Amino acid sequence: MRTIEDKGWSPYLAGALSGLVTIFSALIAGHFLGASTSFVRVAGMIEKIVDPEKVKGMQYFVKFVPQVDWQVMFIIGIFIGSLIASTTSKTFRFNGVPDMWETRFGKSAVKRGLAAFIGGIIAMFGARLADG
Amino acid sequence: MILLYGLFTGILFGFLLQKGRVIRYDKQLGALRLMDMTIVKFMLSHILVAMAGVYLLNDLGLVKLVFKPTILGGVILGGVIFGIGWGFLGYCPGTSVAALAEGRWDALWGILGMLLGGAVYAEAFPLMAETVLTWGNYGYITIPKMLGINHWLIIPVFIIGGLALFKWFEKKGL
Numbered sequence: 001m002r003t004i005e006d007k008g009w010s011p012y013l014a015g016a017l018s019g020l021v022t023i024f025s026a027l028i029a030g031h032f033l034g035a036s037t038s039f040v041r042v043a044g045m046i047e048k049i050v051d052p053e054k055v056k057g058m059q060y061f062v063k064f065v066p067q068v069d070w071q072v073m074f075i076i077g078i079f080i081g082s083l084i085a086s087t088t089s090k091t092f093r094f095n096g097v098p099d100m101w102e103t104r105f106g107k108s109a110v111k112r113g114l115a116a117f118i119g120g121i122i123a124m125f126g127a128r129l130a131d132g
Numbered sequence: 133m134i135l136l137y138g139l140f141t142g143i144l145f146g147f148l149l150q151k152g153r154v155i156r157y158d159k160q161l162g163a164l165r166l167m168d169m170t171i172v173k174f175m176l177s178h179i180l181v182a183m184a185g186v187y188l189l190n191d192l193g194l195v196k197l198v199f200k201p202t203i204l205g206g207v208i209l210g211g212v213i214f215g216i217g218w219g220f221l222g223y224c225p226g227t228s229v230a231a232l233a234e235g236r237w238d239a240l241w242g243i244l245g246m247l248l249g250g251a252v253y254a255e256a257f258p259l260m261a262e263t264v265l266t267w268g269n270y271g272y273i274t275i276p277k278m279l280g281i282n283h284w285l286i287i288p289v290f291i292i293g294g295l296a297l298f299k300w301f302e303k304k305g306l
Contacts, residue, residue: 002189007152008150009148009151013152014154014177015175015176016180020182021141022181022182023189028137029138039246039250040249040253043247043254048232049194050215055181057256058197059257060257063254070135072189072228074145077142078226078233080297081144081146081149081228082147082234084148085146085147085273086233086234093234093235094235095235095236095238096238098159098161098222100158100162106247109238113241115220116223117241117244117245119219119220120243120246123221123224123245123249124245124248124252126212127210128249130209
């Protein structure tokens with residue numbers, strides 16, 4: 001699986017260091033890492049532009065107020081952190097069809113995009129149902 | 133200030149996700165197809181370190197553990213639904229933005245889908261709260277509490293089990 005340009009760190013090392021990130025985040029900010037709640041908050045922020053009255057009355061948006069919080073900033077941070085790592089290690093590549101996908105389903109970026117979009121809807125519904 | 137902590141924590145975490153090469157579709161699907169355990173190695177290493185550290189800080193009174201109720205209906209059904217979606221998408225909610233940041237722009241469609249999925253769930257929540265989320269609600273339980281023993285008897289078992297699994301992965305070249 002590993003090619004010459006595929007330089008990175010051991011997943012054990014990177015994983016263990018990210019575990020330290022969790023420990024320090026809990027200690028300093030009192031926050032544990034999570035991601036899926038932010039998709040709900042941002043979806044609510046977009047819906048608020050269209051119909052603020054409706055959003056105000058929705059039970060789930062009362063529970064998860066549609067606003068930028070610690071976790072939304074955490075997600076923005078993940079984008080920046082990954083961008084720093086990929087550009088400094090020259091592993092940044094524009095690619096809209098993953099290799100494994102292409103081998104099985106072909107080169108069509110439309111087909112891949114559609115599967116990713118539909119998969120995203122299903123995955124987020126499940127993630128929120130499991131409260132994860 | 134708390135927002136800046138979130139941003140900084142995200143930068144560190146995103147950097148490590150990219151370095152660990154766990155944000156790629158091929159790695160995520162590789163794990164689901166039991167061909168490449170890179171993401172399992174990353175996740176489990178994270179969990180083992182964080183578990184020991186957070187419990188230690190909790191015992192010292194420096195952090196407060198945050199529990200979520202264990203609702204079997206939500207966890208099992210939600211887990212199955214998430215798994216189906218994950219198989220199509222090949223990125224997790226957190227890793228999708230990191231994947232986009234290393235040029236994998238198919239993740240963008242996944243991010244848009246997940247935003248829509250969040251909106252759909254918000255619509256479905258009142259129904260879910262009356263049905264699925266009432267099935268098998270065990271409240272705020274943990275393994276040590278259920279067994280009635282100290283958590284420092286459980287943590288080493290998880291660490292030894294995790295290390296044994298890592299050894300097996302390496303032996304099998306996964």
